[in-house]
Amino acid sequence: MSDDFARAYTALLDRWPSDRADLDVPHRFGTTRVYLTGPPSAPPVVLLAGGGATAVVWWAVAGRLSASHRVCAVEMTEDFTTTRPARTPDDLAAWFGDVLDGIHLGPDGAQATVVGHSYGGWVALNGALAHPKRVARLVLLDPTTCFGGFSAAYLMHAMPFLLRPNARRLDRLLDWETGGMGLDPLWRTVTTQRVGRLSPKLVLPKRPKPADLRHLTVPVTLVLAKRSRAHRPERIRAMAESCLSRLDIVELPHATHHSLPSEHPDEIAAIVDR
Known part of the structure; x- marks a missing residue:
């Protein structure tokens, strides 16, 4: 563990x-x-961060929700497993159910509101499809691989980092995607300095079938970052509307994909409280 990351x-x-x-x-x-x-x-709220991000990214959201909710932020990076990693979407759904059981969400296994950002949104949706009775509501923050793929422009700008990951290349991607928005310096350090650290590989996400989404009974709040460059928000909206029967959509006009959740805690807390 690098000193900068640990600090x-x-x-x-x-x-x-x-x-x-x-x-x-x-x-x-x-x-x-x-x-x-x-x-x-x-009432329990379970928080799932984006791919490669750490649970500490929820510090501001947790501070705003903790007066009225039991906040449970799940660390999916270094502490994701101590033995063998999940390897498939079915494995990850099993992990999701086990973690909800292990948190002890309240009397008689109370249902939780599950909030997921980016890849964490896909983990939440994948888990809810497998364990719908454990989830009271999904709040998906600019989710990826749920209702559409990444934009070609994002993949082009991400390619140098994907081919040879390092902190400098991730910094450049963050600056491009956020339009130079001032990201919290500690969050940026944690995110960039963990590049290259030993960590279980992400389970490759598989986009849910529209037929499975149409049978989902869990209410979904889809939160779209209007300035997101990770995908085209209007396409994500259209696909979600075509597949989900219990859907509420909220647009955050000043948010980008990577400015969530750290830079918009008030908006996110208000959405969870609705």
């Missing part, structure tokens, strides 16, 4: 509410770290 990660954890508790949840693949805050008896 920034710890500093972001220190921004969490003072009642934060750290829980290592056992599951069939090993253990997963979950950061908890808020009253144990409050």
